[in-house]
Amino acid sequence: MRHVISVLLQNEVGALTRMTGLFSTRGYNIDSLNVAPTDNPAVSRVTLVIEGSDSAIAQLNTQLAKLVDVVNIHDMTLGEHFERELAIVKMKLATGGYARVLKLAADFGAEILDDAQNSCTIQLTGRLAEIDAFLDRAADIGTLSAVARSGSVAVSKGEVTLSSYARVHRLTG
Amino acid sequence: MTIQQPADRTQLHPLAGTRMTGADIVVQVLADENVDTIFGYSGGAILPTYDAVFRYNDANRKADGSSPIPLIVPANEQGAGFMAAGYARASGKVGVVLVTSGPGATNTVTPVRDCMADSVPIVVICGQVPTHAIGTDAFQEAPVSAIMGAVAKHVFLVTDPLKLESTLRSAFELARTGRPGPVVIDIPKDVQNWEGDFLGSGTLPLTGYRARLQAVVDNRLTDEACERLYTMLARSERPLIYAGGGVINANATKAMRHFASDYGIPVATTLMALGASDTTHPLSLHMLGMHGTAFANYAVEDCDLLIAVGARFDDRVAGDPARFAPNAKFVAHFDVDVSEVGKVKGVNWHHIGILKRDLDDLLAYGKRIGFKKTFADWHAEIAQLKSQHRLNYDRASDLIQPYAVIEEINRIAKGQAIISTGVGQHQMWAAQYFDFREPRLWLTSGSMGTMGFGLPAAIGAQFARRDRMVIDIDGDGSMRMNIGELETATTYGLPIKVIVLNNFGDGMVRQWQKLYYKGRMSGSDKSLHRKDFVKTAEADGFEFAKRLDRKEDLKKVIGEFMQFPGPAFLEVIIDPDAGVYPMVGPGLSYDKMITGDHIASREKPVEDTPGPSEMF
Numbered sequence: 001m002r003h004v005i006s007v008l009l010q011n012e013v014g015a016l017t018r019m020t021g022l023f024s025t026r027g028y029n030i031d032s033l034n035v036a037p038t039d040n041p042a043v044s045r046v047t048l049v050i051e052g053s054d055s056a057i058a059q060l061n062t063q064l065a066k067l068v069d070v071v072n073i074h075d076m077t078l079g080e081h082f083e084r085e086l087a088i089v090k091m092k093l094a095t096g097g098y099a100r101v102l103k104l105a106a107d108f109g110a111e112i113l114d115d116a117q118n119s120c121t122i123q124l125t126g127r128l129a130e131i132d133a134f135l136d137r138a139a140d141i142g143t144l145s146a147v148a149r150s151g152s153v154a155v156s157k158g159e160v161t162l163s164s165y166a167r168v169h170r171l172t173g
Numbered sequence: 174m175t176i177q178q179p180a181d182r183t184q185l186h187p188l189a190g191t192r193m194t195g196a197d198i199v200v201q202v203l204a205d206e207n208v209d210t211i212f213g214y215s216g217g218a219i220l221p222t223y224d225a226v227f228r229y230n231d232a233n234r235k236a237d238g239s240s241p242i243p244l245i246v247p248a249n250e251q252g253a254g255f256m257a258a259g260y261a262r263a264s265g266k267v268g269v270v271l272v273t274s275g276p277g278a279t280n281t282v283t284p285v286r287d288c289m290a291d292s293v294p295i296v297v298i299c300g301q302v303p304t305h306a307i308g309t310d311a312f313q314e315a316p317v318s319a320i321m322g323a324v325a326k327h328v329f330l331v332t333d334p335l336k337l338e339s340t341l342r343s344a345f346e347l348a349r350t351g352r353p354g355p356v357v358i359d360i361p362k363d364v365q366n367w368e369g370d371f372l373g374s375g376t377l378p379l380t381g382y383r384a385r386l387q388a389v390v391d392n393r394l395t396d397e398a399c400e401r402l403y404t405m406l407a408r409s410e411r412p413l414i415y416a417g418g419g420v421i422n423a424n425a426t427k428a429m430r431h432f433a434s435d436y437g438i439p440v441a442t443t444l445m446a447l448g449a450s451d452t453t454h455p456l457s458l459h460m461l462g463m464h465g466t467a468f469a470n471y472a473v474e475d476c477d478l479l480i481a482v483g484a485r486f487d488d489r490v491a492g493d494p495a496r497f498a499p500n501a502k503f504v505a506h507f508d509v510d511v512s513e514v515g516k517v518k519g520v521n522w523h524h525i526g527i528l529k530r531d532l533d534d535l536l537a538y539g540k541r542i543g544f545k546k547t548f549a550d551w552h553a554e555i556a557q558l559k560s561q562h563r564l565n566y567d568r569a570s571d572l573i574q575p576y577a578v579i580e581e582i583n584r585i586a587k588g589q590a591i592i593s594t595g596v597g598q599h600q601m602w603a604a605q606y607f608d609f610r611e612p613r614l615w616l617t618s619g620s621m622g623t624m625g626f627g628l629p630a631a632i633g634a635q636f637a638r639r640d641r642m643v644i645d646i647d648g649d650g651s652m653r654m655n656i657g658e659l660e661t662a663t664t665y666g667l668p669i670k671v672i673v674l675n676n677f678g679d680g681m682v683r684q685w686q687k688l689y690y691k692g693r694m695s696g697s698d699k700s701l702h703r704k705d706f707v708k709t710a711e712a713d714g715f716e717f718a719k720r721l722d723r724k725e726d727l728k729k730v731i732g733e734f735m736q737f738p739g740p741a742f743l744e745v746i747i748d749p750d751a752g753v754y755p756m757v758g759p760g761l762s763y764d765k766m767i768t769g770d771h772i773a774s775r776e777k778p779v780e781d782t783p784g785p786s787e788m789f
Contacts, residue, residue, distance in 0.1 A: 010381070013330040018322040025323060055515075062512035068327040068347060071381035169511045171392040171525040 015069035032151035080157035090146035186373020196225035212253040216273025219300030221365035248657030254284025259630030264637035275313030290620030294353035326354030334367035399538035413476035418445030419483020428532035448609035467562035486517035496762035572748035579606035595651020598680035625654025663714030710742035717741035
């Protein structure tokens with residue numbers, strides 16, 4: 001199963017290396033990885049997408065939670081959540097392609113960032129399926145000369161923030 | 174109970190506000206942490222701190238003129254790492270290593286990983302090239318934080334000198350709290366030379382770590398949890414405690430023994446936990462697992478309730494987790510690390526907390542509800558297993574049997590000496606044939622299985638425990654790995670006893686090659702090697718250095734060896750075909766244990782060799 005894991009990580013030298021290193025150490029590949037600052041300058045938010053059985057990912061999360069730099073961790077897939085991705089796509093266009101690009105952008109609510117002659121750059125934010133569908137259609141219109149995707153970012157639905165470790169992993173049971 | 178360091182703000186450190194160099198701050202924090210020995214090797218990038226150690230010792234001499242923080246110099250930094258590990262294992266205190274950048278640091282990778290795998294608290298301080306030179310492929314530069322990040326409990330690269338002091342204190346806190354482990358601090362030379370005010374207090378926030386640890390500390394055993402465990406015990410006729418190294422790390426030996434003896438629950442210990450139960454006790458089953466005693470492994474097969482305490486169902490214990498303790502209706506698990514719960518084998522009951530306290534609480538609950546249950550039939554079965562399937566070997570052979578050597582040393586040491594080992598057959602023979610009356614007397618590289626561990630660990634242990642006899646039981650292969658440390662033992666006049674059981678090769682490898690590779694002794698035979706161990710020991714200053722190669726001399730020579738007041742070295746030429754039995758093949762369940770020619774088996778031997786993938 002596909003898991004989306006959110007981590008608050010202390011901004012320390014090598015913290016990200018230690019975290020991503022743990023995945024290879026324990027034999028996992030990361031499908032997508034997003035790292036960015038938060039409102040707290042000492043902490044970054046990391047979003048990882050990874051494939052694995054529920055029990056294997058639960059075990060992996062307990063290992064992640066042993067890293068000193070990890071402030072908090074939660075498997076978003078355990079509950080309702082919002083997951084979005086940003087893509088910036090550069091296309092080479094044949095003559096007459098631009099009209100189709102305008103239609104495509106309107107259909108997906110994408111923003112055209114740059115529309116130079118025979119080339120244009122479009123930005124789209126959305127669910128992963130939307131981005132995939134957008135890329136499929138864009139590929140029909142022109143040649144995709146660059147595809148830059150942010151990787152997933154996610155937050156849980158409702159008032160819940162990154163759940164505490166103790167709530168996910170029962171210390172007595 | 175709180176895990177925050179007691180920051181006694183009312184009592185200022187006497188040196189607070191003093192101007193110091195970074196190097197002086199390092200040494201002052203070590204002194205404040207009650208460090209009484211540093212193991213390390215100097216070099217360019219750590220010179221300022223070596224100088225600070227010298228100056229500290231010079232300015233703070235003890236009444237007898239000795240240094241308060243002596244610096245013990247090994248032959249190789251790996252030796253320093255294992256000395257610190259031996260020191261930590263024997264004392265329960267944090268071992269300290271001080272090495273230079275580049276090769277100095279990378280030579281400690283093996284002991285750091287070894288300490289991580291066996292949960293041993295050490296702090297390794299490495300010099301690093303100056304901050305401005307990091308990443309330029311400077312002389313003696315290595316990416317220590319990247320390398321150590323993968324193997325240590327935590328690693329700090331101190332780039333901000335203002336954080337040096339708090340980082341050092343935090344390193345000790347991290348090393349000793351929770352599940353103990355190695356912490357590495359990489360300190361660029363310019364940070365060591367920096368000058369600033371010593372604050373005398375303060376640690377890093379460690380927000381996530383402290384919160385998780387606090388949750389564990391706050392997690393007291395509830396009456397409800399106790400009740401569920403006692404219900405399991407009440408329904409059990411054959412309960413068994415499976416004790417692991419966590420019992421020793423948590424200093425919970427007394428509490429565990431109390432619980433076991435009050436309710437008459439037999440105890441089998443892992444390799445790491447030898448000494449957690451008194452192995453001479455009738456209900457102690459000694460060691461379980463791949464080379465555990467047959468009676469311990471049969472008891473695991475037979476038990477109907479398994480209580481794992483500070484143990485982690487390692488593959489050397491539970492080679493086939495699904496068929497480990499197959500008759501146990503219930504499995505309970507105490508640990509300090511929640512990631513170990515259900516990692517290998519599902520359990521019916523678990524509790525993550527402070528082990529000593531939790532076991533005391535558990536026993537107190539039992540007393541309160543007046544729990545009573547006798548396991549007389551089970552005790553009788555245990556007694557029978559212990560007598561029918563006791564360890565044994567070829568006593569009639571003309572060749573010196575390694576087991577006999579250990580038995581003779583044990584007769585003199587009486588389970589009171591500190592024993593360290595290398596890795597291989599000699600390690601298992603020592604684990605099997607020594608008595609262990611107390612915790613922290615058994616120093617061995619369990620999880621990592623690092624050959625060469627024994628000699629430096631013995632040296633470190635002797636520094637921690639001047640009052641105890643320290644014996645390194647080594648093999649010829651393991652001894653070669655860190656043989657340079659023989660000189661370290663004589664340099665510091667340590668009365669350690671070093672014994673090499675020489676079977677002219679890597680015996681454990683040969684045993685597997687006989688079993689699984691049709692006897693092709695690839696790379697494991699050393700019968701043509703020219704090493705003269707006795708001359709080596711003599712050259713390194715051992716005044717007692719002997720070779721024992723005649724069975725009839727065994728008692729006499731071992732007696733002399735043990736009684737020699739200074740460093741003593743003994744090579745024993747043993748039967749090269751002596752094997753380690755019992756043996757549960759890798760990936761197999763205990764019913765497929767082979768017991769060899771001299772230990773009674775209760776099962777028919779099964780022709781079952783593991784597939785190549787499980788065979789490790």
